[in-house]
Amino acid sequence: MADPFDSLTAGDARLRQLMREYQSGRFEAFDDLYAALAPPLRRYLLSHVRDAAKADDLDQETFLQLHRARHTYDPAYPVTPWAMAIARHVRLMDHRALSRRPRATDDVNDVELPVRGEAASFVERSEVRRALSQVPATRRNAVIQHHVLGLSFREIAERTGIAETAAKLRSSRGMAQLRTLLKGHGAK
Amino acid sequence: MNMPLGLRDRLAADYAPVRPLASPFTRAMWCVPFALLALVAAPLFYDVRRDAAALGWLAWTASLAQATAGFLVIAAALRESVPGRSWSGLSIAAWLAAPAAMAIALTLASWQASPIAVRNGWWFVFAVCLASSAATALPVVTMTAVLAARAYPTRPALTGALAGLGAGLIADAGWRMFCHFSEPAHVLSAHMGGIAVSVIAGMLLSTRLKTSG
Numbered sequence: 025m026a027d028p029f030d031s032l033t034a035g036d037a038r039l040r041q042l043m044r045e046y047q048s049g050r051f052e053a054f055d056d057l058y059a060a061l062a063p064p065l066r067r068y069l070l071s072h073v074r075d076a077a078k079a080d081d082l083d084q085e086t087f088l089q090l091h092r093a094r095h096t097y098d099p100a101y102p103v104t105p106w107a108m109a110i111a112r113h114v115r116l117m118d119h120r121a122l123s124r125r126p127r128a129t130d131d132v133n134d135v136e137l138p139v140r141g142e143a144a145s146f147v148e149r150s151e152v153r154r155a156l157s158q159v160p161a162t163r164r165n166a167v168i169q170h171h172v173l174g175l176s177f178r179e180i181a182e183r184t185g186i187a188e189t190a191a192k193l194r195s196s197r198g199m200a201q202l203r204t205l206l207k208g209h210g211a212k
Numbered sequence: 213m214n215m216p217l218g219l220r221d222r223l224a225a226d227y228a229p230v231r232p233l234a235s236p237f238t239r240a241m242w243c244v245p246f247a248l249l250a251l252v253a254a255p256l257f258y259d260v261r262r263d264a265a266a267l268g269w270l271a272w273t274a275s276l277a278q279a280t281a282g283f284l285v286i287a288a289a290l291r292e293s294v295p296g297r298s299w300s301g302l303s304i305a306a307w308l309a310a311p312a313a314m315a316i317a318l319t320l321a322s323w324q325a326s327p328i329a330v331r332n333g334w335w336f337v338f339a340v341c342l343a344s345s346a347a348t349a350l351p352v353v354t355m356t357a358v359l360a361a362r363a364y365p366t367r368p369a370l371t372g373a374l375a376g377l378g379a380g381l382i383a384d385a386g387w388r389m390f391c392h393f394s395e396p397a398h399v400l401s402a403h404m405g406g407i408a409v410s411v412i413a414g415m416l417l418s419t420r421l422k423t424s425g
Contacts, residue, residue, distance in 0.1 A: 049229035058215040084219050091223045095230040096294050106296035113295070113366040180395035189218045 035060065037101040044139045047094055058087060061104075065111045072115055077160040077197065081190045082118060088187060102136030121185035155205035170195045214287040222316035231354035236291035239359050243286055250383045251279050253348055256381040261392035270325055281311045282381030286356050289374035289414075298367065307374060311381055315404065329395040338402040344370035345406025346413070349376070349377045350396055351385035353414045361421035363368040369415045376414025380407030389407045 040062060045053040065086055070079035089110050097106050156164055169183070170191075171177045180191040232241070255261075264271045288307050291297050299307065330337050333422040356375035384403050393399070 047230050051224060051227050054223065055215055055220075059213050062213045062215075084216065087219060088222070088366075091227075093295060096233050098232055098297075101296065108297035109298065109366055110364070112362075113398075122222055126215045185356070186283065187222075189222055193216075198279070 032136075036102045040099055040136060040198045041102050043094070044099050047099075049099065054091070057090075057103075058141075061090075061107050062087070064104075065107065068108065068111055069115060075160055075162060077162045077194065079166055080163065081186060081194065082114055084190055084193070085118070089114055105175050118185065138188060150208065152202075155202055159198050159201050163194045163201065164196035166191055167198035167202065171199070229267045233294065233363055234277075236287050238392035239398075240283060240287035240288045240356075241278055242359060243352055243355050244255060244283075246349060246355050246384045247279065247283060247286075247379075249369060250348045250352050250379070251275070253388040254344070254387045257329065258390045261388075261390055263392045263394070265324065266326040268325075270321060271389065273317045274322065275389050278315060278318060278385035278388070279382045281314055282378045282385065283383060285311060285374055285378030286352070287378075289356055289360070289371050290363070291322075292367065292371045292374055293363035293365040294363050295366055299374035304370065304374075308377065313402075315381070315407075316400065317396070317398040318388075319396050319403075322388075322399075323396055326392075326394055328392050330398050334398070337366060337393060337398065338405075341387065341393075341398070341402035342409065345380070345384050345387045345403055346384060349379040349406065350413065352379035352382055352408055353419065357414060357417040357421055358419055365418060365422055368418040371415035372416065372418025373411050374412035374414070377407065379414065380410030383407075383410065 039057065042053045042057050042060075046057060062083060066079050066083040068075065069082045069086070073079050085204040086107075090107055095111060097103065156167070159167065161162070165184070166180060167181045170177065175183070177188050177191040180186075180195075183204065184191065186194075261267075263269065285307060288299065292299055297323075309317070353372075353376050356379060359408055360368075360371045360375060386409055387403065387406070
């Protein structure tokens with residue numbers, strides 16, 4: 025398997041410079057760091073979690089942790105092993121958190137959907153369920169927890185061990201996908 | 213690939229310039245005052261072991277060598293706490309095995325040079341040496357765990373184990389300068405037990421600091 029960081033090795037001097045600038049007070053340097061590091065980190069995460077939405081969430085969480093741990097980067101060393109170690113840590117922590125908490129149901133038929141009247145006028149409950157089943161599990165769970173069970177994003181974040189921003193992102197992406205899928209059935 | 217605005221806002225909210233961490237060796241130097249205290253506490257407070265003259269150079273150089281090894285293990289723990297600078301499995305095995313082998317070799321050398329067995333109150337002497345050795349290590353292990361937590365330990369239990377091992381070696385080196393019982397059964401159980409307690413304390417402390425931080 026090709027090393028996803030091969031392409032970065034040549035540009036590591038630039039990354040080191042950007043990290044130095046980010047440490048010393050130029051916030052904008054992180055935009056360039058993100059542009060350079062996000063794709064390979066996401067590829068790495070995706071190769072382990074095999075779920076695009078989950079990989080996106082972990083990618084963002086990794087950048088949050090890179091930001092928090094920015095003082096630990098030593099400019100004498102390459103950036104990529106440092107970033108990679110943090111991405112690996114984020115992935116393992118997520119895996120550990122997942123294995124410790126009860127899983128939400130994967131079968132959408134098990135979920136009692138309180139479809140509102142206005143929605144019911146457009147689509148049948150079964151169509152909502154069918155569309156929901158096509159939404160990736162992490163997004164689907166966020167949608168169900170927020171829009172069906174009424175949990176706040178903070179509560180979802182605490183339950184699932186992710187950042188509140190990530191919970192919002194999952195839910196909004198899930199809803200957007202759900203809308204697209206339901207539109208395909210003639211719904212609004 | 214652009215950074216999502218939500219993420220960018222969140223990072224910008226608590227962004228401030230930072231100073232990069234000092235090297236692991238430099239950070240380990242911050243433990244030196246605590247280490248020196250752990251090293252000299254027992255001989256200063258109680259006295260030097262009564263067979264010091266019989267042991268000769270071994271009494272001092274052995275303890276000094278063990279304390280130096282402990283300091284190096286502390287530096288290794290602080291390096292382990294930096295992302296991307298983790299030790300390989302083989303290196304970790306070496307960091308754990310080499311000091312243990314050194315302590316065993318020094319125990320046997322001391323026994324050869326000045327064989328003094330525990331004749332009465334074996335368990336009392338065992339308990340005193342184990343508890344005192346572990347207690348003396350506590351300030352060093354705490355300081356090391358705090359320094360490690362200020363970095364970003366991705367394997368906090370391992371970082372803590374190395375911190376505890378280093379602190380335990382230093383504390384035991386000091387305790388050996390007072391305890392004249394060179395019987396291997398006593399040294400390898402009570403003194404090594406004190407180091408083991410220090411290792412466990414380091415693991416618990418480091419993991420706790422990581423989860424609470």
